[in-house]
Amino acid sequence: MAGESIKDMSSKFSKLEKFEGHDFRRWKKKMHFLLTTLKVVYVQTTPMPAMPEASEEETLEQQRRRLKWENDDYICRGHILNGMCDALFDVYQNAESARDLWDSLDTKYMAEDASSKKFLVSNFNSYKISNNRPIMDQFNELQHILGQFEQHNMHMDESIVVSSIIDKLPQLWKDFKHTLKHKRRK
Template sequence: MSDSKSKLSHIEQFNGTNFQLWKYNCWLILEQNDLLDIVEGKSKEPEPHAVSGSITNSKEIKKWKKQDTDARVILMTTISPKEQQAFVNCKTVNSIWVKLAAQYLQNASASTHVLQARFFHYQFLKGHSMMSHITAIEGLAQQLEDLGSPMSQSQIMTKIVSTLPTAFRSFMTVWDNLPETEKTMPQLITKLMNEQHRNVCTSPSCS
């Protein structure tokens, strides 16, 4: 593995409450090092093949064990010491992940209705940029999807548009009149960013 512990320091450690952000950053490192299949249990330790008393695939076994160790280092380094205690008896990275995922989903499942309420009642926050607004709503939707209660793209886009500040009122009308085939998330983001730029440049402070 090319990543040392110092290269993992930018990842906020999993503390029992920040699962989504932790998983996203951690998974980038795992994917970068071709370790996701081992973590998710898709790649199993090779069974020894013996011929005349000699193991013929010892190199493959050694390589797999090295990758498993590398993946365990990534996970355990990015989990807070308090949370690490639950995984000290795990012998493989997949066993760590299975236990962690089960623990998170068990704890979070009870709060599905809370997340749904937060999603439906969420409003544009004063001081937020447009991208911050979009990211906040997408983040709530992602958490709900992880709990088995996904929001459709249409619901997410409707939530974003319906909670825009008054300066974007004309945009809402334009968006509502677009053909359904043109109402996609990339289109919405592009148009909103352009509209934000226009709003800034029509303000007195814009030169």
């Protein structure tokens, strides 16, 4: 029964979106879930069991643990690589272990994530609501930007968000803006 669910999960894996160099956080969470389900995610944080020194012989149990770790590392690395577009696969295919692969992806794309945070803040700050488009469409765009803030674990005080959105209203809404800003909560 458990073997069937892992087999189903592996076959459905191909339906997951390939990582193409953007939305790393989302892809990373999905990949971590898959690797956890396959029970191989531990190889990213657990070093390979050490071989005994030359004077000692490897026991059967030590050999089993080492071979299991090597097999799980191979499966983990293969699934991570399979979750990438062909261009990224070609770049990362020579990683020696799943941990090395994961660390190099994390280093590269989390650094880019920091610059995307700056981009998000800039988008939010420079967003202006215009009279030329439906207000709800524009409000939904702002909500989408704020949703991306949450995705990146960027939290802004609610009163700052509300005040910022009010400030983004067009000049023709001057009286309404004034009413909203000075209205007290009951």
